[in-house]
Amino acid sequence: MIAKESVAQLREEDAQDAFEGDASSNGCDVCPFRRIGFCKAVLDADFDAKCRLQGEGRVRARQHIYRFGEAPGRIVVLRRGWAIRYVVAADGRRQVLSILLPGDIAGGELLIREKVRTPVLSLTPVEYCEFDIGNLKRLSKEDPDLVWTFVEICFAGREASEARLVDLGRRNAEQRLARLILDLHQR
Numbered sequence: 001m002i003a004k005e006s007v008a009q010l011r012e013e014d015a016q017d018a019f020e021g022d023a024s025s026n027g028c029d030v031c032p033f034r035r036i037g038f039c040k041a042v043l044d045a046d047f048d049a050k051c052r053l054q055g056e057g058r059v060r061a062r063q064h065i066y067r068f069g070e071a072p073g074r075i076v077v078l079r080r081g082w083a084i085r086y087v088v089a090a091d092g093r094r095q096v097l098s099i100l101l102p103g104d105i106a107g108g109e110l111l112i113r114e115k116v117r118t119p120v121l122s123l124t125p126v127e128y129c130e131f132d133i134g135n136l137k138r139l140s141k142e143d144p145d146l147v148w149t150f151v152e153i154c155f156a157g158r159e160a161s162e163a164r165l166v167d168l169g170r171r172n173a174e175q176r177l178a179r180l181i182l183d184l185h186q187r
Contacts, residue, residue, distance in 0.1 A: 031079060031129070033103045038077055041149035042131060045139055055130045065106055065120040065128070072116070074130040076106040081126030085118045098161070099123075101187055108157065111136065111150055 033039045057076070059065055065076055065083060083100040097118060100106055106120045110133055140146045164183075168176055 028129075033077060033079065037103065038075075038105050038149070038153060039129070041146055042136070042139070045143040045146045055132075056127070057130055058125065058127045059122045061122055061124050063122050065122060065126065066116040066118075068116055068119045070116050071114050072107065072110070073133050075108060075110055075133060075136065076120075076128045076130050078102050078104050078106065079127045079129055082123040083120050083126055084123060085120050087118060098157075099184065101184070105153065108150075108154060 028034045028039070028043065031039070034043060055074070066072060068088075078100055080102055083106060085097045085100065085106070086094050087097060088094055100120065106128070107116065109117060136146075140150065167179060171179060
């Protein structure tokens with residue numbers, strides 16, 4: 001779990017710096033993620049997808065990208081900033097499930113489910129690209145390879161979560177923190 005103090009230490013001037021400039025000029029053409037993973041698969045399936053499927057958005061630090069129970073109708077790929085996927089336990093405490101970095105997908109479960117089950121909260125100012133789920137479903141009917149890309153992304157996320165769970169269960173607190181830092185550095 002990420003300590004509240006760590007999030008609170010984010011400097012406000014850093015947050016302002018992250019939002020300077022014109023986000024609308026960035027688009028797919030300059031995005032470093034256009035040639036990998038989810039974005040590559042969508043753009044390869046339909047060259048015009050960047051016009052039909054993508055929008056752009058941004059949120060400030062400590063703002064929700066998705067809230068539990070909402071049906072946003074879009075999948076988000078982070079372009080800039082950090083976010084967390086979390087659940088709220090019965091005692092009201094938040095448990096972080098994963099840390100999302102640029103290039104990661106938020107809301108992948110929305111390809112199958114209509115409503116958000118794991119909220120996503122920005123830790124820093126976040127810029128993202130969004131893809132309309134209805135358009136993605138139509139596109140995947142036209143290009144079955146896109147479906148397999150979605151499946152691969154889902155399984156990779158599940159395998160990473162399972163490996164993290166096993167790994168964390170075998171470490172003390174100091175080792176878990178070291179593992180988190182190493183994981184973030186590798187990503």
